Amino acid sequence: MGVPGLTGFVEECGAFFAELRVRDTKLVIDGSSLYYHLFFASAADFRRGGDYGPFAAAVDEFFAVLRSCGVAAFVVLDGGRGAADRKLGTLRERAAERLCRAHGLSRGEGGRVLPLLARHAFVQALRRAAVPFVQCWAEADREVAALANRWGCPVLSLDSDFFIFELAGGYCPLSAFRWRDVRAERSGRYIPARRFQAESFCGRFGQLRRSVLPLFAVMSGNDYVDVTEFEGFLGKVRLPGRHGRARGLLGWLAGFAGPEEAADAVLKRLGGRRRDAVRELLRAALEDYAPSHVNLEEFFLEGRYRCEEAEASGLPSWLLGALARGELAPLVANVVTLRSTFLHVQVEDMRRPSAHCAALPIRRVLYGLLLRAATRADAQPQSQSGALPAVCEFDRVQKSVKKTFVQAASLPAPFGEDGFSLAKLVEERTHSSVKCRKVQFNTTQTCIWSS
Structure with missing residues (x-):
């Protein structure tokens, strides 16, 4: 998932981040974000079918650095699209965008496209480095958040949805995780990083409550919701200037005690024909930020991945296990x-x-x-x-x-x-x-x- 423009909006105001020294801790890593980030940071060639040697070396070096700082990494990978297939439209759009970039690259133009076997090479590197990892049945965001909250440790990712989840140990963007700049002091080595402070972010917009941030993400148009559903309403709360829509929506949401009250206020402003459809859309979308019932700790301790949707698929247990193990x-x-x-x-x-x-x-x-x-x-x-x-x-x-x-x-x-x-x-x-x-x-x- 992801909220368009949210990362830029948050990062332009550095007051929403606190300096963090990452060491002697567990760290839950969004694997899909990590292999994307490391491939393009490794100077590997992506024009001619994939240059996997430098990429694999970057993966090895990354986890070696984490171990040297006492960081126990646990990688969580996205799986399939899920039975509801709610992201089909978004996936088609992204495939078309990648194709446009690939066409440009084939003609000597700029752009970046992840090569065919990047994910497979990443999984191989994880196994070689003995890094614990799991492949979820569907999108992994909720399970990443649930595992990090169970352990009280940070999440490392590039997905802007982690600005929205309630995370006990906080969210560290990969863009601010300086793993190549390890420092040492008397108490040991550490990786300089920055952690998002949700309380500071909410405090910037008056009485904005953390619980209404999922509604902000939904109405801003995440991967599951078409923002045009709320275009008329958003035009009424938009403020002038850069990020005016986001600032106006957050300021408006600050007037409500919780997401249910705010959602009711949104529905009252919509036409009667659309109200029922949008109510169901909001209900389903808000669940995307609710805690997952899948216990990944059980997988990392005992090797068992229990997911109700996966078990409902009718696939044999050996195949479900093979999917979870990547x-x-x-x-x-x-x-x-x-x-x-x-x-x-x-x-x-x-x-x-x-x-x-x-x-x-x-x-x-x-x-x-x-x-x-x-x-x-x-x-x-x-x-x-x-x-x-x-x-x-x-x-x-x-x-x-x-x-x-x-x-x-x-x-x-x-x-x-x-x-x-x-x-x-x-x-x-x-x-x-x-x-x-x-x-x-x-x-x-x-x-x-x-x-």
Whole structure:
């Protein structure tokens, strides 16, 4: 998630931050923000398919510095899109923006695009450095906040939503985390950083209560809410000058005792036809800043990731565990729950077909394995031809992001109609003595490793 313009608004007023010496503490890290930040800070090349050596070295150095200061890091990664898929519109917009930047890079222009395997290289580096990490079922913000509050330690991220969450140990922006400038004193080494002071921020706007900040984020237009829903209202509270809309909205919200009272005041100013829809939108959006019930401490102590939405997916426990450990990509969860996935935008010749076309046969096999199990679990009928459901792929077509429906492969025995289920795939993999089985389907041969 994120609130457009909030980071710039907060950072322009440095009085909202306090100096912090980070040492001898636990630190909960937003992994998605960290690998993005480290890749572009490592001077790695991102124009020619990815320069992962300098990136991996930067990751290794980062966690070595933390250890030298007695900091116990715990990394939390985003997972899939979640069953509700509420960010679909935002994700499509961001994919189009990345494609525009990738096109510019392919022509020698400026811009930055994270290469295809950056996340995978980051996970490998975490394992190599023995850094504890977990991959959540869906977006990780609420679980990051809940874990940090359980331990009373800071959150390290670049996500502006952490200005909104109530965090007992505070929020440290990565942009102000000077890990390359470690200092020493008699009591030990430390990393200079800055921590956001929510009380100072609220005090700047009179009697503004911390509890109404989630409503401010929602009405400012975070990743789940289209700000045009409130455009007419925001025009009435806007103040002149830079960040006038944010300052005006915060000043208006300072007049209310809590988010419910403020939300009622907003609804009264809307037309009757829109009121019910906006009420539901506000209710759902405010829950995004409520504490998560997922206990990540249990995962880091005992290796168990318990998430109600993940368990409701019907996926076998071995696969849910593999997702939580980062052994499988979020694509798996998205395909099973949504029949949909975004393929990563790359820097390439936009006049030619997408490079992802080369791996289409492999993805079709993967979709076949996943959707046969999901279809059985949901008791959904297949088509009259016996074909499995198609998967909607968002990929590049020339210089546009478009969706294409890809038919899952119908696999022969032992993977096909009368074969084993996804729940028994690990058993088959363990007992098989065949190293690589070549499976013929349609006109393409694909290797499926069974060991």
